[in-house]
Amino acid sequence: MRCYWVLGALAVVACAGGDKSASANKDSTSAANGTVASSGADLTGAGATFPYPLYSKWFADYAAKSGVKINYQSIGSGGGIRQLTEGTVDFGASDAPMSDDEMSKLKTPVFHFPTVLGAVVLTYNVPEVTQPLQLTGEVIAQIFSGKITKWNDKAIAALNSGVKLPGTDILVVHRSDGSGTTYIFTDYLSSVNADWAKAPGKGKEVQWPVGIGGKGNEGVAGQIKQTPGAIGYIELVYAKQNNLPAASIKNASGQFIAPSVESVTAAADAAAAKFPPSTDYRMSIVNGPGATAYPISSFTYLLIDKTLVDPTKGKKLVDFLRWALTDGEKEAAPLDYAPLPQSLDTRLVARLDSIKVGASGT
Amino acid sequence: MTTGGAQATPSGGDGFEEGIEGSALGDRIYSSVIWLFAVCVPVLLVLIALSIFIAGWPALHRFGLSFLTSSSWDPVNGKFGAAPAIYGTLVSSAIALLIATPLAIGVSVFLSEFAPPWLRQPVAFFVDLLAAIPSVVYGVWGIFVLIPLLRTALIPFLRDTLHLSVIPLFSGPNYGYSMLAAGMILAIMVLPYIASVSREVLMAVPRSQREAALALGATKWEMIRGALLPYAKSGIIGGVILGLGRALGETMAVTMVIGNRAEISASLFAPAYTMASLIANEFSEASGDLHLSALMAVGFVLFVITIIVNAIARWLVWEVSRTGSKG
Numbered sequence: 299m300r301c302y303w304v305l306g307a308l309a310v311v312a313c314a315g316g317d318k319s320a321s322a323n324k325d326s327t328s329a330a331n332g333t334v335a336s337s338g339a340d341l342t343g344a345g346a347t348f349p350y351p352l353y354s355k356w357f358a359d360y361a362a363k364s365g366v367k368i369n370y371q372s373i374g375s376g377g378g379i380r381q382l383t384e385g386t387v388d389f390g391a392s393d394a395p396m397s398d399d400e401m402s403k404l405k406t407p408v409f410h411f412p413t414v415l416g417a418v419v420l421t422y423n424v425p426e427v428t429q430p431l432q433l434t435g436e437v438i439a440q441i442f443s444g445k446i447t448k449w450n451d452k453a454i455a456a457l458n459s460g461v462k463l464p465g466t467d468i469l470v471v472h473r474s475d476g477s478g479t480t481y482i483f484t485d486y487l488s489s490v491n492a493d494w495a496k497a498p499g500k501g502k503e504v505q506w507p508v509g510i511g512g513k514g515n516e517g518v519a520g521q522i523k524q525t526p527g528a529i530g531y532i533e534l535v536y537a538k539q540n541n542l543p544a545a546s547i548k549n550a551s552g553q554f555i556a557p558s559v560e561s562v563t564a565a566a567d568a569a570a571a572k573f574p575p576s577t578d579y580r581m582s583i584v585n586g587p588g589a590t591a592y593p594i595s596s597f598t599y600l601l602i603d604k605t606l607v608d609p610t611k612g613k614k615l616v617d618f619l620r621w622a623l624t625d626g627e628k629e630a631a632p633l634d635y636a637p638l639p640q641s642l643d644t645r646l647v648a649r650l651d652s653i654k655v656g657a658s659g660t
Numbered sequence: 661m662t663t664g665g666a667q668a669t670p671s672g673g674d675g676f677e678e679g680i681e682g683s684a685l686g687d688r689i690y691s692s693v694i695w696l697f698a699v700c701v702p703v704l705l706v707l708i709a710l711s712i713f714i715a716g717w718p719a720l721h722r723f724g725l726s727f728l729t730s731s732s733w734d735p736v737n738g739k740f741g742a743a744p745a746i747y748g749t750l751v752s753s754a755i756a757l758l759i760a761t762p763l764a765i766g767v768s769v770f771l772s773e774f775a776p777p778w779l780r781q782p783v784a785f786f787v788d789l790l791a792a793i794p795s796v797v798y799g800v801w802g803i804f805v806l807i808p809l810l811r812t813a814l815i816p817f818l819r820d821t822l823h824l825s826v827i828p829l830f831s832g833p834n835y836g837y838s839m840l841a842a843g844m845i846l847a848i849m850v851l852p853y854i855a856s857v858s859r860e861v862l863m864a865v866p867r868s869q870r871e872a873a874l875a876l877g878a879t880k881w882e883m884i885r886g887a888l889l890p891y892a893k894s895g896i897i898g899g900v901i902l903g904l905g906r907a908l909g910e911t912m913a914v915t916m917v918i919g920n921r922a923e924i925s926a927s928l929f930a931p932a933y934t935m936a937s938l939i940a941n942e943f944s945e946a947s948g949d950l951h952l953s954a955l956m957a958v959g960f961v962l963f964v965i966t967i968i969v970n971a972i973a974r975w976l977v978w979e980v981s982r983t984g985s986k987g
Contacts (some may be wrong), residue, residue, distance in 0.1 A: 357825075373944060374944035374945045374946060375947075376944060376945040376946055377944055377945075378948075378949040399948070400947060419792065420782045420906060463775060469835060474915065474920030474937075475733075475940075475941040475945065476941065476942045476943075476944060476945025477943065477948060482669070497734055497737075498734070499736040499737065500736065501735055501736040502735075502947065503735040503736075503941075503942055503945065503946075503951075504734070504735065504736050505732065505733060505734040505735075505736070505922070506921075509921070510835055510837045510919035510920065510921055510931040511820045511919060511920030511921060511931070511941070512920070513915050513916065513920070513940075513941060517916065520803055521803075524803065524804075524807060524808060524836070525811070525835060525836065553876075
C-alpha cells in the first residue's frame with residue numbers, strides 16, 4: 299500500500315514535469331521561427347559519417363543565409379536508413395545506395411540525391427618505393443584474397459618496371475567497422491574479379507580472406523604507417539589530408555590514374571553520360587568509362603521522401619537541396635570532396651521539381 | 661528474486677516498526693522510496709537482459725547452437741557464428757589476469773608490508789590513477805608504444821631467440837596486432853582494480869595475525885605466505901573478479917590493438933576478435949535485420965558469460981571463506 303502512494307506521487311510529479319517541458323519547447327520553437335507557430339519547423343537528418351565535415355559546413359552556411367536550421371546526426375549510413383524507415387528524421391544520408399530489401403520497408407518511397415563523391419585510395423608502407431605504385435584491379439583483388447603474398451611478386455613487378463620491390467611479406471589491412479568505404483572498395487573488387495564477387499562479395503562488412511582490421515580510416519592508416527609491408531584502403535579525403543602515399547589504379551580505359559578530386563569527378567561525369575533518363579541514381583560507377591576517371595569512386599547520397607507531407611518542412615528541404623546542388627557544390631573541392639560534375643547538377647536540380655510537397659499523404 | 665526480498669525484510673524489521681508504529685509517517689515514506697530504488701536495480705537488469713534477448717532472438721533461433729560454435733561471420737551472405745569472438749574474449753581476459761594478478765598482489769603486499777609510510781601513499785595513488793585513464797588513451801598508447809615493442813622486440817625474442825615457436829601458442833605471424841597485445845593492454849587496465857582491492861584487504865588483516873606468526877619464529881616471507889595471504893584470500897579473489905569483469909567488457913582499447921580478425925588461431929601472435937569489439941565495430945552500419953539481431957545475440961551471449969563468470973567467482977569466494985574459517 300505504501301508503495302502505491304509513493305508511485306502515485308511520483309507519477310504526478312513526472313506528468314507535471316513532462317507537461318511543463320513540452321510547453322516550454324513549443325514556446326522556444328515558435329519564438330525562434332518568429333512567424334509561424336508550427337512546432338519543429340527546423341529539419342533533422344541522420345546518416346553517413348563520411349560527408350559529415352562537408353554537410354556541417356553546408357548546414358552552417360545555409361543557416362546563415364536563409365535562417366533554416368538543419369540538425370544532422372552523423373550516426374552512420376545504416377543508422378540513417380533505419381531512422382528514415384522509422385520516420386524519426388526528415389531526411390537520411392547514406393554512402394551506399396539503399397538495397398531493394400531496404401527500399402521495400404519504407405513507408406514512403408525515396409529519391410536518392412547524390413551530393414558529392416567519395417573515392418577509395420590504396421595506401422601502403424613500402425619504404426623502398428618512392429614513386430607511386432601502379433596497380434590493377436586484378437592485382438588488388440589477388441592481394442586482398444591472399445593469393446599474392448610478397449611485394450616482389452611477378453604481377454606487381456610487371457606493373458612497376460624500374461621500381462625496386464622488396465621481397466617482404468604483404469600485410470593486408472582492412473576496416474574492422476562497418477563502412478561505406480568498405481562497400482565502395484568491395485564493390486570495385488567484385489566488378490573486376492569474378493571470384494571476389496562470389497566470395498566475399500560486396501558489403502559494408504565482409505568476411506576478409508586475409509589481413510587485420512583497423513577501426514576507422516585513422517585505425518587503418520595507423521596500422522599501415524606502423525607496419526612495413528602493409529597495404530590497405532582508406533577514404534580519399536583522409537589520405538589527402540594526411541599526405542599518405544596512394545597507388546595509381548588502372549581504369550577501364552587502360553590508363554593508370556592517381557586519385558584526386560578531379561579524377562573522381564571525371565569518373566562521375568563519364569558514368570553519368572550513360573545513365574538512362576529515368577535513373578534513380580542508385581548506380582555504381584566503379585570501374586566506369588572515361589579516360590581520366592579514377593576507378594574506385596562512388597556517390598554519397600541524401601535520401602529524400604518522394605512525397606513530403608509537411609508543406610513547411612517540405613519546401614525548406616527542397617530549397618536547401620537546390621542551394622546545396624548549386625552553391626553548396628562549390629564548397630566541396632576545398633574540403634577535398636569531389637563535387638558532382640556540372641552535367642549531373644543540372645539533371646538533379648531538374649528532378650527536384652518531381653518531389654511532391656504538401657500533397658496529402660492519405 | 662525481488663518478491664523473496666520483499667517478504668524477508670519487513671519480517672526482519674517488524675520489531676522495530678511496531679515500536680514506533682504511527683509515530684512517523686516520514687519514516688514510512690522514506691522506507692518506501694528506498695524500497696523502490698532497491699527494486700529498480702534488479703528490475704532494470706532483468707529488463708535489459710530481456711530486451712537484448714528479444715532483439716537477438718531471430719539470430720539465436722535461426723542459427724541455434726551453431727551461433728556459438730561456428731567460426732563464419734559473413735554479413736554479406738547472412739551467416740553468423742560468434743565462436744571466434746567468444747574465444748577471443750575469454751582468452752584475452754585470461755591472459756590479462758595471468759599477467760595482472762601476480763603483479764597486483766606483489767604491489768599490494770609491498771605497499772602493506774614493506775613500503776615506508778612516506779612511499780605508501782604516492783605509489784598507491786599512482787596505481788589507482790591507472791584506473792582513471794580513459795581506455796581510448798590505452799588504445800593509442802598500445803598502437804604507438806606496445807605494438808611496435810611487440811613486433812620488433814618481444815615477439816621475435818619469444819619466437820626466435822627462445823625458440824618457443826615449436827609451441828603453437830608462440831608460433832605464427834608477427835604483425836604486433838594480436839591476442840597477446842590485447843591481453844597485455846587489458847592486464848594494465850585491470851591491474852589497479854585488483855591491486856586496490858588487495859591492498860585494502862591486506863591492510864585490514866589484524867596486526868595480531870602478523871604478530872602471532874612472527875612470534876612463532878616465522879620470517880617475514882613465511883608470515884606473508886602463511887598468515888597474511890590465506891587470511892586475505894577471499895578478498896583478493898574478489899578483486900580479481902572485479903578485474904575480470906572489466907576485462908570481459910573492455911571494448912575500445914582492445915579493438916585498437918587486437919587486429920579484429922574473426923578467426924580462432926592457436927597462436928597468441930595472431931590477430932583475434934572479442935565480442936565487445938565485434939559489436940562496437942559493426943553496430944553502427946549493420947543494415948540487415950539479421951545482422952543487427954546477430955549483434956544483439958552476441959551482446960546477450962556476453963551478458964550470459966559475464967553472469968556465469970561472476971557466479972563461479974562468487975562461489976569461489978564463498979568456498980574459500982568457508983574452508984578458510986574451518987581451517
